[in-house]
Amino acid sequence: MATIVQSDAPAPSEADPSGTLVKRHRLSTRLWHWINVFALATLFMSGLGIFNAHPRLYWGHYGANFDHAWLVLERFPGWLTLPGHYNLAMSRHWHFFAAPFFAFGLLVYMIWSLINGHFRRDLAFRKGELAPGHIAQDIADHARLRFPTGAEALRYNVLQKGAYNKTLFLLLPVLILTGMTMSPGMNAAFPWLVEIFGGRQSARSIHFIAAWAVVAFFIVHIAMVLLAGPFNELRSMLSGWYRVPGKPTAREERP
Amino acid sequence: MTLILSRRALVTGAGAAATALLTGCDRLAEHESVRKALFTADNFHLWMQRAITDRNALAQEFSPDQMSPVFRANGTFNPNTEDYKALWRNGFADWRLKIDGLVDRPLSLSLAQLHAMPHREQITRHDCVEGWSAIGKWRGVPLAVLLHAARMRTTARYLVFHCADFGGGTDPYYESIDLVDAFHPQTILAYALNDRALPVQNGAPLRLRVERQLGYKQAKYLMRIEAVSDLASIFGGKGGYWEDVAGYQWYAGI
Known part of the structure; x- marks a missing residue:
């Protein structure tokens, strides 16, 4: 029978938690994570379907076929879009169906995480974490695929925090705000939205860039989960329980 | 070895799941009830915009x-x-x-x-x-x-x-x-x-x-x-x- 420790309590300094099962992720984090998996996948794929209606991007307030586009693409293939064939009306239905789950999900998660201390405890950078030496060490550890063990494994490392914070507090809110900026109804009600992004066509461009930045985050995120142990990581995001990795034995250690 | 196998299995599995999800979504959307559910988002956005915005707000x-x-x-x-x-x-x-x-x-x-x-x-x-x-x-x-x-x-x-x-x-x-x-x-x-x-x-x-x-x-x-x-x-x-x-x-x- 494994011993159980709460990650909320300060990690025991003398006792090595390696090998024990700990409650890693709270219900709020897990629930939001999986709502996001479905909402963001739907939004991204239906978004590419919408993009296919006019695969050109502009800066500024206006932009159409006779204006200068900074990016001109072919249509994205059907296996990347929702629906799997060109149907702008259905892509929009999927997009606007998923959007409230994503936007209000993020809002509720943020309020919840402020109240339960998740942001302060797990995501805020700690003293010394942003020192160049510490960041360099973390980069070196990542490059060697040397993952933390024991009590260290229960904390997000600095690169991980940086990736989560950039996504959580920058990319996702920007996606929501630029999405609202493309709505002519919202433009009239909240003209400051258009001003922030420098025009509706700029907002559309930034929406596109931010969406792909989330895809880049997703790819790194999945790679890290696979490298860190997909079963343990998946279990911790499903049930909350995480087995604290121990020091690698000689057999497992890489040459 | 087992780790590599499980990774491969996971990647293949994820790919298969994504494809299934996609064709699943296409099929789902053909059902009248699912279409209706999807289309209710239209009413939600109208209601939401009318609820939180000034109805007489002027377009820029x-x-x-x-x-x-x-x-x-x-x-x-x-x-x-x-x-x-x-x-x-x-x-x-x-x-x-x-x-x-x-x-x-x-x-x-x-x-x-x-x-x-x-x-x-x-x-x-x-x-x-x-x-x-x-x-x-x-x-x-x-x-x-x-x-x-x-x-x-x-x-x-x-x-x-x-x-x-x-x-x-x-x-x-x-x-x-x-x-x-x-x-x-x-x-x-x-x-x-x-x-x-x-x-x-x-x-x-x-x-x-x-x-x-x-x-x-x-x-x-x-x-x-x-x-x-x-x-x-x-x-x-x-x-x-x-x-x-x-x-x-x-x-x-x-």
């Missing part, structure tokens, strides 16, 4: 130096019917705008009569559902002026705009808006674009401008405005040509 207006060098047209570029061609040849002198339905005083107005009415000029951004935007200068009669003149009844809930063009198929183009947009100060029936008579490709002689919604709501080649209490009995019942034909959202404020 621009200065002349912010206008698109070329204002592109879309959809029908020319109705090309015999009736329309006859009207056009005559400089639309025989054209009349009818206002009927739930009104106490049905109207039939010539272009000259519209020109003589109070007008509004606005430089606004036209947003196509496809994603592009163009900024142009419109001049026309506020719809509210005409609805007051026609003494619209209190039972009216929607205005239906009947057009001279056939949107690709055999069904005539039409659109509809509710009273919040109908009485909005920027909702005008435009007869001029960029200081010139409205070109044929942009909807001559008269088109609707409902500035807080997307392009497909801006009905061109207007022939008749009908005040109704319900949209269900009009053509396909969804309130517009594209709504009926392709399932576009009736509320195009998003």
Whole structure:
């Protein structure tokens, strides 16, 4: 029978938690994570379907076929879009169906995480974490695929925090705000939205860039989960329980 | 070894799951109940926007130096019917705008009569559902002026705009808006674009401008405005040509 420790309590300094099962992720984090998996996948794929209606991007307030586009693409293939064939009306239905789950999900998660201390405890950078030496060490550890063990494994490392914070507090809110900026109804009600992004066509461009930045985050995120142990990581995001990795034995250690 | 296998299995599994999800979504959307659930988002966004925003908020207006060098047209570029061609040849002198339905005083107005009415000029951004935007200068009669003149009844809930063009198929183009947009100060029936008579490709002689919604709501080649209490009995019942034909959202404020 494994011993159980709460990650909320300060990690025991003398006792090595390696090998024990700990409650890693709270219900709020897990629930939001999986709502996001479905909402963001739907939004991204239906978004590419919408993009296919006019695969050109502009800066500024206006932009159409006779204006200068900074990016001109072919249509994205059907296996990347929702629906799997060109149907702008259905892509929009999927997009606007998923959007409230994503936007209000993020809002509720943020309020919840402020109240339960998740942001302060797990995501805020700690003293010394942003020192160049510490960041360099973390980069070196990542490059060697040397993952933390024991009590260290229960904390997000600095690169991980940086990736989560950039996504959580920058990319996702920007996606929501630029999405609202493309709505002519919202433009009239909240003209400051258009001003922030420098025009509706700029907002559309930034929406596109931010969406792909989330895809880049997703790819790194999945790679890290696979490298860190997909079963343990998946279990911790499903049930909350995480087995604290121990020091690698000689057999497992890489040459 | 086991780790590598499980990774491979996971990647393959994830790929298969994604493909299944995708085709699953396509199949799901064919079910009437799922379509209905998806389409309720339309009502949610309308309700949400009306709940948290000022119903009379004005769409952004621009200065002349912010206008698109070329204002592109879309959809029908020319109705090309015999009736329309006859009207056009005559400089639309025989054209009349009818206002009927739930009104106490049905109207039939010539272009000259519209020109003589109070007008509004606005430089606004036209947003196509496809994603592009163009900024142009419109001049026309506020719809509210005409609805007051026609003494619209209190039972009216929607205005239906009947057009001279056939949107690709055999069904005539039409659109509809509710009273919040109908009485909005920027909702005008435009007869001029960029200081010139409205070109044929942009909807001559008269088109609707409902500035807080997307392009497909801006009905061109207007022939008749009908005040109704319900949209269900009009053509396909969804309130517009594209709504009926392709399932576009009736509320195009998003």
